[in-house]
Amino acid sequence: MTDTDWHYSREKLAKEYMDEFIRYGCRALAIFSERQVGKTEFLTRDLAPEAIRRKHYPVYVDIWSARADPARAIANTLKGHALALQKSGRLGLRELSLTAGLFSMGAKLDDLDKDRDAHEPAETVDRLGYWASRLAKATRRRGVLLMLDEAQSLAASRNALNEISALRAAFQMNPGKFAPVFTGSSRVRLEQLFNDSNAPLFKYGDEVEFPSLDAGFVNYVLSLARKLSNLRLDPKGALAVFEALGHRPGEFIGLVRSMMRAGISNFAAGLAKKLLADQERARVAVQMYGLTELERLVLRRIAGWGDPFSAEALDWYGTQSGPGARTPTKSAVQWALRTLRNRLLIESDSQTGRFRVGDERLEHALSGPEPLKADG
Ligand SMILES: Nc1ncnc2c1ncn2[C@@H]1O[C@H](COP(=O)(O)OP(=O)(O)OP(=O)(O)O)[C@@H](O)[C@H]1O
Ligand SMILES: [Mg+2]
Missing domain, CATH: 1.10.8 (Helicase, Ruva Protein; domain 3)
Structure with a gap:
């Protein structure tokens, strides 16, 4: 334990965001910022307490760590909170949200869908709606601040369209109840959720920039x-x-x-x-990764969401490998991909077959404006 709290409070910003919902009737907020500028700490240390002050019940889900099945994580988190609220009798709101745990409740979450409630549906998308409504009831006259951190990972799941539609339907079934906040550190992918005319959340949320600390x-x-x-x-x-x-x-x-x-x-x-x-x-x-030159280049290509096999990619590998280097063959690239996969550096989307870098920090480091040079 330490007595030193380096946290610099951002109460004014938290008030502004809650005002968006409470005073200006905003349906959802999409907050973008670069990595590591303080989104998560803001959500949990500033926005959640402000929500409590404004009679909202805060729920936090880290979509990035639940990216294998985000909808299930959301459904289970809603369920955990709904059940905790039901059981807790007359506890004050502050204690309630701490009891249920602002953070998705780790291993306990896994058991929450095994242990099925009497009327609980079986399908994840249906569970999402069911538990959203149950939580809406359990919080009585309070609103629910639903914080979906690193929400861009929602779009990557196999059943993403149905899941995001279910989420939207849950908000609409409980009008005025949910104050959803989506954060993301990839502007392009966050925009896919809200600005793509085929996306279920098209024009649903207001995009706001997350101001840097000063x-x-x-x-x-x-x-x-x-x-x-x-x-x-x-x-x-x-x-x-x-x-x-x-x-x-x-x-x-x-x-x-x-x-x-x-x-x-x-x-x-x-x-x-x-x-x-x-x-x-x-x-x-x-x-430390001990990768060959080609493996590193293919990794960088995937980090930039490029097709690793296109003619242009093959040329690029060639030119990046220095003077005199030859353009690699497709099968050499195939081998490089296999190594990257075996080392769990990349994963492929089982439906589209598209590759992506498994760790978002690494992806960012490799694809940023000044990509981490892989020259050892
Ligand atoms: N208001 C603050 N006062 C002091 N330190 C802060 C504040 N906000 C964030 N930090 C510190 O900055 C670091 C990054 O913060 P945080 O994890 O919240 O950023 P993030 O934007 O969520 O990053 P990522 O995009 O990687 O998820 C952490 O060490 C955190 O403790
Ligand atoms: Mg974060």
């Missing part, structure tokens, strides 16, 4: 650091460094901690040291 956060961290250490951190350049780190609060806090440990008070020096260490870590991580 000088207030930097000052908060500096003041906490001042309390914790004798070292006088020089605030000059702190904000610029936070910006250089892509407004990622965890990275900035990590940097401040490492500066305190190393006795470095100057931010430019602290950043330089951190970047060197990061570069080394990335190099080691990539080396």
